[in-house]
Amino acid sequence: MKHSKPNRSLLPLVVAVAAISCGSAMAADEVSPVLKAAMQRDMGVNAQQMSQYLKTERVSQSQEASAQRQLGAGYAGSWIERKADGSFVFVAATAGAKALAIPGVELRRVRYSLSRLQSSMSQLDSSAQRRVLGISKLYSGVHSWHVDPTSNSVVVTFSPGASEEAIDLVAASGADVATVRFVESADKPSLVATIRGGMLYGFSPGATLGCSVGIPARRSGIAGYATAGHCGSVGTRVYVGNSTLGSFTHSNFPGTDRAYVQVSTAHTVLPEITDHNGGVVPVRGSVEAAIGAAVCRSGYRTGYRCGSITGKNVTVNYQEGTVRGLTQSSACAGKGDSGGAWITPAGQAQGVTSGGNVGADGTNCSLPTSQVRMYFDRLNPILSQYGLTLMTR
Structure with missing residues (x-):
């Protein structure tokens, strides 16, 4: 198998464009x-x-x-x-x-059809699941892989000098090589943990570092919020200032990167996302946006940032473990934004921050938008898995 230049596989266009009805569109x-x-x-x-x-x-x-x-x-x-x-x-x-x-x-x-691309993706995921930490080859130079319909390929990103690892990973998985597009990237993804964002929460009284409050939700009538699983395990207590905020009642990482924090009744949880500038964005629902759609995220480290969705069902090979089913975006973030909320212009909550290609300064907000890759775990599967009800306005 040879390492070739990006293969978009786009053939001549077959265009069928009709007038877009705007009667029910949001103004x-x-x-x-x-x-x-x-x-x-x-x-x-x-x-x-x-x-x-x-x-x-x-x-x-x-x-x-x-x-x-x-x-x-x-x-x-x-x-x-x-x-x-x-x-x-x-x-x-x-x-x-x-x-x-x-x-x-x-x-x-x-x-290639989507089913053919997804078959290759599934083989890569299955191969990753079979690897055992400390025993199997972990392909640390490979960053991520996902189905990218815009280029009609399965995109596999890897560090400079790690092309043989990427090729070996694909070959070992049995995935259809013809569907794979290799992309070299100097930016290795890492978890944006150990600090906080959105609305600040820490792991000890008065802490100034932690993770981000994510999407407001209720479980069995008690308020809380979805956040990142790598931020804490079940039973981990969290704080806002010197006051106990609540504790993790559910947490999954790696595999997925999701968790739920149940908040003490001493606090009030509102269906809003802070813009870190004195304003809030109301949560209206959780309709999943398409690839190419605009999306914004909130985190205490870098504030409120927007970009677009650039990939779905991405498998990310973090040093701490492989996470599947993430959505990729060009909205920048930094360490301290972990677990924070993602939302569309129409107020549709999308998920919680997992990680990205943050640099030595702890963020990727100085990079051109085309080079930013942030990942979030999708909200609707989190709501379903943990039996949560989204809080909306």
Whole structure:
């Protein structure tokens, strides 16, 4: 197997674009001013583009299932894409022979179906699960792997000088080499733990370091919040200032990176995310956003930052263990933001911060957006696994 340049496998376009209905789309003036300001700052979205983006986001939510049905076995994924002129479009890809027009959707013909890409992804994951710490080869130079519909490939990232490790990992897994795209990256992901973000919580009275309060939720009628599993194990007590905040009642890491902290009744938990500038962003729901969608995150180290979703179902090979099913984003963060909340412009909570390619200074916010890779564990699986009810306004 040879190490080749990125293979996007995108064939000539098969385009079927229809007018986007905006009757039920959220208007730009319904979006939190805090979110609009953050998107304008971090993503260069002006008022007109914001309105057009929200229409496209609505199309992605209403037409993704339809695209999967109509494209059948040839379905190769979908995403929100930003054009060179700053406008947005919802794209669905197909590896099938035929494709009917889908209202509001741009269709593209590609080489591999999503099921074929997912098969390679599953083989890589299965191979990683079979490895035993201290016995098996752990491929420490390999950062992550995930299905990327925008390039129609399974992207495997690795450190400079570790190309043979990446190749060996793929070969050992039995994954379809033709579907793999190797990407060299100098930025090795690490957990953004041992400090805190969002609303600050620590691990001893008066602590100034810890992890981030994540998404507000209830379990059996008692309030708490979802956060990162690597922040603490079941039974770990946490504090806000000198007061006991609560304790971890559920925690999973590695494999996944999720946890739930039950909060003492002495405190009030609100369905809001702090913007670290005197404002809050209300939580409206937990509808999962598409690849390419705008998303923002809150953490005490770097504040409130926005970017877009750049990958889903990513497996990240942290030094501390492999985590599967993460979502990747270009919204920057730093150590101290672990467990913090991710939310869309429409107030749809997305997940909790896991890790990313933070540098020696503890953040990746000085990197160009194209080089930022942050990962969060998805909220809806956390709610389902732990029997939580999302708190909304």
